[in-house]
Amino acid sequence: MAGYDDRDGKIWMDGELVDWRDANVHIMTHAMHYASSVxxxxxxxxxxxxxxxxxxERLRRSGELLDMPLPYSVAEIEAAKDATLKANGLTNAYVRAIAWRGAGEDMGIAATRNPVRMAVAxxxxxxxxxxAKMKGAKLDIAKWxxxxxxxxxxxxxxxxxxMICTMSKHAAEAKGCSDAMMFDYRGYVAEATGANIxxxxxxxxxxxxxxxxxxxxxxxTVIGMLRAKGVEVVERRIEAHELExxxxxxxxxTAAEITPVGQIGDYNFEVGQMVRDLSGEYEALVRA
Incomplete structure (x- = not known):
């Protein structure tokens, strides 16, 4: 598989479809230096x-939370995604929409004079x-x-x-794990590096x-599916010792969909009927 910078196809950038290999930004792009990106x-x-x-809607909301309002409406973002899928001839695909502070008059912490740009790949x-989606993933426990x-x-x-998710996943992969479970700042179970748990x-x-x-x-979505089936779902703070x-x-x-976990550190779990059924029902839902 070619690197993500060297592929055929089209990427939507700032209102235009451009060749995949030409979808570049300047080295002085603010997001490159200060992570001003959603x-x-x-x-x-x-x-x-x-x-x-x-x-x-969440993309726009994320931009607002970072004091980086996007210059595109929800309808325009929807149209951009649709155009990109059609330009690449894909009906089953992963979609990455991204917005960032570009290069402009500012190169410091503040960047209000720099344009907010957007792309869809x-x-x-x-x-x-x-x-692991069939047999159960093995997770490390992150130090971050x-x-x-x-x-x-x-x-x-x-x-x-x-950033700390990347570091945690690298450490997990070095131990032969698929991912890592992270605790929150209080010591409660939080999530994996890119998925909820x-x-x-x-x-x-x-x-x-x-x-x-x-x-x-x-x-x-999954909480709604479970409750609709009459399964009790408790959203709460989970302590480390409870994993046993x-x-x-x-x-x-979105990337993980529903992936069973067979092990977290020294704790083992069965890939049981509930997660198997749920995974099948989710598959049917997204393809309905």
Whole structure:
């Protein structure tokens, strides 16, 4: 597979479709130096992006939280995604919409005089965790913690929030793991590096409160699916020692979809019927 900078196809940038290899920015782009960037990860199934409008709304909201209002409306973002998929001839694809502070008159912490730019790229992408989606992922426990909401807008999907995620995932992969589970700044279970996390104990589903993590669109979807089936879902603060009593575990996210977890550190979980059924139902939902 070619690198992401060397592919055929088209990328939508600032209102135009450009050749993939020409979709470049200047080295003095503000986002390159100060992480002034927000993005969305989405999946298109059979020609339709799952919950596309919600993703476009969140992209705009993330920009506002970073004091970086986007110059495109939700309708314009939707049109850009549709045009990019069509230009690349894809009906099943991963969709990456990203907005950032570009190069301009400012090159320092402040960047109000620099333009906010936007791009959309699409590509084919299979299971994020490979065969772990069937047999259960193995997770490390990260040494880095998710930051306090008093230090950064945690409910923005902002690039800067992922720096410690990259470091944690690298450390996990070096140990032969697929990913890492992170605690929050208080020591409660938070999430994986790019996915929300769920546990099952005696038929009840437990998931961390979204009070210091991104409340994922897939997370919200899965909670709704479970409650519609009559499954009790408890959103609460989960302490580390409680992992020992949990029987099942899975991750949710646009890239991860629903991926069962077989191990976190020294704790083991079964890939049980609940997560198997849920995964099948989610697959049917997104392709409906």
């Amino acid at each position: 993005f969305e990860g989405e999946r298109c199934y059979n020609g339709k992006i799952f919950k596309s409008v919600q993703h476009s 699409v590509w084919e992408w299979g299971n994020y965790y490979g065969d 913690k998710r930051p306090s909401p008093e230090t950064i807008p945690h409910d923005a999907k902002a690039s800067g929030l992922y 769920f546990f099952v104990k005696d038929g009840v589903v437990h998931t961390p409160l979204a009070d210091g993590i991104l409340n994922g669109i897939t997370r919200q 009593g949990m029987q099942q575990c899975w991750l949710t996210g």
